[in-house]
Amino acid sequence: MARQKQNDGAYIRKGPWTAEEDEVLISHVKRNGPRDWSSIRSKGLLPRTGKSCRLRWVNKLRPNLKTGCKFSGEEERMVIQLQAQFGNKWAKIATYLQGRTDNDVKNFWSARRKRFERILQKSTSSNSQKNKGKSLVHHEFPVDKVSSHPSNCFLNSEELGMVDLPDLVKANQLLNVEAEQQPMLEATPINMIPSSDFPPHLSLSQLPQPQLDLSFLSGCKEIDQDPIVLNLLDVFGQDIPPLGLEENVQGNKLGELKDLSTPDIFFDEFPPEMLDYLETLTSSSEL
DNA sequence: AATAGTGGCAACCGCCCCTAA
């Protein structure tokens, strides 16, 4: 157990909490409510900082938490859509998910992000091998424009030199979202909920509808008959227009993408199923 | 069986804002 000596000579305990510490913290909250965190140390109840106590209560000890329970599909979609609306305001997003903390949402999002980064990296490395000695025909983009796109902030310059990749093109085409979002449905703010411990569990239909342009899927034999993609199109209420992929790609060069304010916009419109699907694409392209 | 890769999670860090003195 890590300990750190403070200026006042007292030791601050760090690291995992024990059951005994939890009990002390719970009894403090029972007596005083979830406040006066710093008094827990000043009264000598626990050698923990007020911040540490608050965090422990909020993330683990608070009643009605869904501890150890994976995010459901509905919850995933809500996080994705609320993130698109609010940005990385995890605490705010968490208020719309019953029993979830900001830490839960944050961890979920960063795991998803990491996973996507890995998919893109796999795509770049596998295709750079595959395309050795071949001329690049349809999927070549100006690297400077690609690299300047916020969504590619996690690719280094070497990797960006290899952006002539069908898989990455497919992924990047998902970026082709309208920057000018239609007016979002306002989710009910938490402070408008009367006498309720938790905000309402919004249904998907109440949330802003995603502005995902899936038209790039047209003419792409590999995927436009895929059940997952078809399901996606169904979910997002879109038909595949009669355009060839190549034509569509040319007509939507990445460099012409509208400026997107944050790299996370890349994920904003990205349904969980598509991550799964891209992962199968990249792994199959390695065979 | 050993090792590397990955996901999930808990907890800390640092910054910012608010409020009381």
Next chain:
DNA sequence: TTTAGGGGCGGTTGCCACTAT
């Protein structure tokens, strides 16, 4: 008006368990 302390929050790190090779 200034300033210090508390609390809130997003970002990051580190640990552990599980899985694939």
